Amino acid sequence: KNIGIDAGGTLIKVVCEENNSFSFSKYPVAQIENVASNINKIAGAQICLTGGKASLFETLMIQEPLHIIEFEATCRGVQYLLNIDDPKLQEYVFTNVGTGTSIHHVGNSVHERVGGTGVGGGTLLGLSQLLTGLTDYEAIVKLAAKGIRDRIDLKVSHIYEGAEPPISGDLTASNFGRVLQSFSNQEFAKEELLASIVGLVGETVATTSVLAAKSCGVSSVVYIGSSFIQNELLKETVQSYTILRGALPVFVENGEYSGAIGALLYG
Ligand code: ADP
Structure with a gap:
């Protein structure tokens, strides 16, 4: 079982993968302690953590998680979802409208935040x-x-x-x-x-x-x-x-x- 957690400025996004299927949930960042304590109860899972509040989240965890740089995690996730929806799209700009907005350029050999x-x-x-x-x-x-x-x-x-x-x-x-x-x-x-x-x-x-x-x-x-x-x-x-x-x-x-x-x- 793999769990990916993106702890952002407003919401904590959690994705669980089991038997090749995903389940999704999100929580307000005010509930970070509850979310961490529920994650701590799950035995034998690999936890992968990203987002601006990843370090804070980690201080609440018992098991040591794997840290992924937010930008790299998001790029990889976007390409994964695009491969399902629109596999021909390989070069694009993606805009993440979260608490704030960040814009990235993804191409064959480029991966850069443009603003x-x-x-x-x-x-x-x-x-x-x-x-x-x-x-x-x-x-x-x-x-x-x-x-x-x-x-x-x-x-x-x-x-x-x-x-x-x-x-x-x-x-x-x-x-x-x-x-x-x-x-x-x-x-x-x-x-x-x-x-x-x-x-x-x-x-x-x-x-x-x-x-x-x-x-x-x-x-x-x-x-x-x-x-x-x-x-x-x-x-x-x-x-x-x-x-x-x-x-x-x-x-x-x-x-x-x-x-x-x-x-x-x-x-
Ligand atoms: P971050 O990673 O910075 O937390 P998100 O991609 O999760 O950013 O987006 C946060 C934004 O999503 C909020 O600013 C708000 O506009 C919107 N939003 C969607 N659902 C909710 C919700 N249930 N509670 C608060 N904001 C929400």
């Missing part, structure tokens, strides 16, 4: 709390899906007002840029605010990823990370904005477990 942005899943949670008071992830993504961004976000077409714009009128000219323009005395519904926060995160992630893909000379961007869990709106935003910006978006099933799967494969 990232602090705008990620943590931004979604933080801004949502500040603007609406909501703290529950599921409640946030559910309400966001019902919101309309039109009164908050300024589109290129809003500025050009019917004239022919030089770039697609559907692109956002300014996230939250319409608030002061015409609706300053109005209250915004939680749904609208949350939808615009998802828009800000999704468009920033897609835009930086497409710029990275272009600078690396690749056409596909593979998106992974827990920020897409139950968040169809973020997925759609990232997908359509990636296409609008000129690259090919790819989502892999169980992508949020890439780090944990990759770690496990080293065991």
Whole structure:
């Protein structure tokens, strides 16, 4: 039995492999002690550990785990999942939308981190709390899906007002840029605010990823990370904005477990 654990900034992802089949689970990082104590009860398993909180996790373990560098684990996990979903894809940029966002280039003989942005899943949670008071992830993504961004976000077409714009009128000219323009005395519904926060995160992630893909000379961007869990709106935003910006978006099933799967494969 092999177990891969990716202890991240927000969530601990656990993958167990037994008889060639995987089982997946995730826990808030606040439960790190419970997770470690449950792992300690499992006899005879090889534990492979990665992620920013791997060292903290290890201090809670009885048996010594195998440590895998996060970047290497994630790359290996992404390629493993792609081999199932899309085996022809061998050169791409992948973007991990976790608490923050990091972007990597994978090619025949290259494996490099090309950059990232602090705008990620943590931004979604933080801004949502500040603007609406909501703290529950599921409640946030559910309400966001019902919101309309039109009164908050300024589109290129809003500025050009019917004239022919030089770039697609559907692109956002300014996230939250319409608030002061015409609706300053109005209250915004939680749904609208949350939808615009998802828009800000999704468009920033897609835009930086497409710029990275272009600078690396690749056409596909593979998106992974827990920020897409139950968040169809973020997925759609990232997908359509990636296409609008000129690259090919790819989502892999169980992508949020890439780090944990990759770690496990080293065991
Ligand atoms: P990390 O490895 O940094 O923990 P993840 O890939 O696990 O990053 O993504 C964390 C993000 O996933 C959070 O910032 C949040 O937007 C989203 N998320 C998905 N499910 C949950 C959940 N149950 N609780 C909190 N955040 C969640």
